Amino acid sequence: MLYPVIICGGAGSRLWPASREKHPKPFLPLPDGQCLxxxxxLRAIRLQxxxxxxxxxxxxxxxxxxxxYQEVKKPKDCELNYILEPFGRNTAAAIASAALHLLRRHGPEAIMLVLPADHLIQDEGAFAEATRQACLLAQxxxxxxxxxxxxxAETGFGYIEADTSRNTEHGLRVKRFVEKPDHATxxxxxxxxxxxxxxxxxCFQAGALISEMRAHAPEILDAVEVTLDASPARDNEKLLRLDATSFKKVPDTSIDYALMERSHRVATVPCTIGWSDIGSWSAMCELVEADQxxxxxxxxxxxxxxxxxFVHSPDRLTALxxxxxxxxxxxxxxxLITHKEHAQDVKHIAGMLKQSGHEAYLTHRTVHRPWGTYTTxxxxxxxxxxxxxxxxxxSxxxxxxxxxxxxxxxVSGVALVINGDSELMLNSNESTFIPAGxxxxxxxxxxxxxxxxxxxSGDYLGEDDIVRFDDKYGRA
Structure with missing residues (x-):
């Protein structure tokens, strides 16, 4: 059975100011209304x-x-499961966690299909065929x-060099991985x-990945194993919240550097699937039809x-x-205003904001919470x-x-309010005052x-002025 593993994270700094660290690129709606x-x-659950x-x-x-996910129509027998990281530790840690989790639940032959959540693939038929070929190689x-x-000649991507002398029936063996090149290269x-x-x-079998990591990246695998052992699952193993103390000891590195560049058992499936990582506003603008x-x-x-x-202005009038x-x-x-030739440099602005501690790097004016949203x-x-x-x-x-x-x-709806020793039911146009303390x-x-x-109102209005006594979302 095929197990898609969706990796959802990263700040998408080249898509600032729409993308923020706490509302990153995978959540941004595209011109058709769907987010990445x-x-x-959808691409994952449509696979056979x-x-x-x-x-x-x-x-x-x-x-x-x-x-x-609740907005996506999925088959009733399709389960959605989660591994929750307390903080980012790059793709090696994320993929190793998923592999160990699947290995323990489904055995070493479980085939993982790792899908970054911030990519666009426009030819799903070609993607499904490439996945079929990849599964055969993974077996x-x-x-x-x-x-x-x-x-x-793209300079923003890493490259894979295939070894054409070692073709396989369903793909090519990999000779080496190459970092982002200059234009001439x-x-x-x-x-x-x-x-x-x-x-x-x-795409690989969980057991094969674990075996190769044990040979080439044992320090990462050992630290992730310790983390999983310290992280009890909830809701019948559908939700695994990783232990922060153990996870902090996992080396922060990519799966390419930790394993793929070192292993001798790597193959590639060449494909043309209408792929884009939507890595900048230049890529985003290509999704919008041009006027005269x-x-x-x-x-x-x-x-x-x-x-x-290119103009992205969903909230107010913009004139050029x-x-x-x-x-x-x-x-x-x-x-944000930039020349198209400098679209890749937007990440420097995001970096400057992060370094200075400016909130515009972290959040939007509208902030998502488990219970809903608030807008300043x-x-x-x-x-x-x-x-x-x-x-x-x-609540x-x-x-x-x-x-x-x-x-x-x-303003609208009904509110059930606990205010000190009182419990109130408030309707539209009704209010209550809550004193400090x-x-x-x-x-x-x-x-x-x-x-x-x-x-x-008060002397200090920061979001960290909060003491939680009880919380249905586990934040107390």
């Missing part, structure tokens, strides 16, 4: 024989991932990569005919004497006059105003703040979203 994570899940999908992601992204004990036939790779883009997708002036515009946008620009070859990305709390509407000295949306049946933790008081006003909780007992406005 949804497309990855798939009954079980394992997702490896950060524990802070789990509830958003679940919400996104021979090989570690299989998916090599994308290059269409141009990339041109020579394209001309050679036996170089392929390294897609970051893999070459502009590719999304959202509420107007232009005059403007040519060959007399400019060309620009990328403009507007979000509620950040605006306005803030200033000693006050902050939020719009809070609580999903039906969900915030029983909590207390030392430095701020809160005033809740219900009071234990309180907000819940939605209704069948529609609860929407309310929260007005905070």
């Amino acid at each position: 994570l949804q497309k990855t899940l 024989g798939v009954k079980d999908v394992l997702t490896v992601t950060n524990q802070e992204l789990f509830f958003t991932t679940e919400d996104i 021979e004990g090989l570690l299989v990569t998916f090599g994308i036939k290059p269409t141009h 990339a041109q020579s790779y394209c001309a050679a005919g036996n170089f392929y883009w390294n897609s970051g997708m893999f 002036d070459g502009n590719r515009l999304t959202g509420d946008t107007v232009s005059h004497s403007a040519f060959n620009n 006059v007399g400019v060309q070859d620009l990328i403009v990305v507007d979000t509620p709390d950040a605006l 509407v306005e803030e200033g000295e000693r006050f902050k105003i939020k719009r809070i949306v609580v999903k039906p049946g969900a 915030l933790s029983l909590q207390m703040h030392h430095h701020r008081s809160e005033h809740w006003i219900v 009071h234990q309180h909780r907000l819940a939605n007992p209704g069948v529609i979203d609860l929407v309310l406005i929260e007005v905070q």
Whole structure:
């Protein structure tokens, strides 16, 4: 049986400001309305024989991932399982965790199909055929990569050099992996005919991967085994939350460097599947149809004497006059303007924001929580105003703040509120005041979203001013 393993993580820094560390690239909606994570899940469950999908992601992204998966129509007999990392440790740790987990549940011959959640594949028929070929190679004990036939001299990807003297029936043996080349070297790779883009997708038997890691990366495998032994599964093994203390000791490195570049049992399946890693705004703009002036515009946008620009402006009007070859990305709390030739350099801005501790690297103005979302509407000295949306049946933790008081006003829906020793049921246009130091909780007992406005006031309004006493999502 084939077990897709979806790896969902990474900040997608070249797609800032739409992509943030706590709302990364896999969650970004494409022009057709679906996000990359949804497309990855759909691609996985449409493969023949798939009954079980394992997702490896950060524990802070789990509830958003679940919400996104709920929008995907899947067969009733298809199970969704999770491994939750307390923090990122790169792909070697993520894939080793998945392999050991599947080995323990399904045995060494379980075939893993590793799929990064931030890739776009437009030819699913070709992808399914490439997966079939990869599974046949995996059954021979090989570690299989998916090599994308290059269409141009790309310097943003690593390459795989195939050994044409060692062809197999279903693919090619790999001679070496090559780091991202300069333009002249990339041109020579394209001309050679036996170089392929390294897609970051893999297929192998769980037992074969573990055996090769034990030979070439034992320090990673040993640390991951210790972590899994210290990490009890929940919900009949559907949810495995990795132990943070043990996981911190796992070396932080990629599966390519830790294993693929060292193993002698690596093969590749050359394929043309309409693949893109959507690695920059230049790649994103190719998904939008150009108008008569070459502009590719999304959202509420107007232009005059403007040519060959890309605009992403879903929330407010953006106007272009007399400019060309620009990328403009507007979000509620950040605006990006760059020349198309410098699209890859956006990552430097994200890096500068991270280094300075600026919140625009981490989160959007709208922040996702397991119970719903909150949006910061306005803030200033000693006050902050939020719009809070609580999903039906969900509730915030029983909590207390030392430095701020809160005033809740219900906009729509019904709110069940614990405020100190009182329990209240609030309807639209009703409110309650919560002094600093009071234990309180907000819940939605209704069948529609609860929407309310929260007005905070106090000396300190940071999100870390919170003491949780009880929480249904395990955060207390």
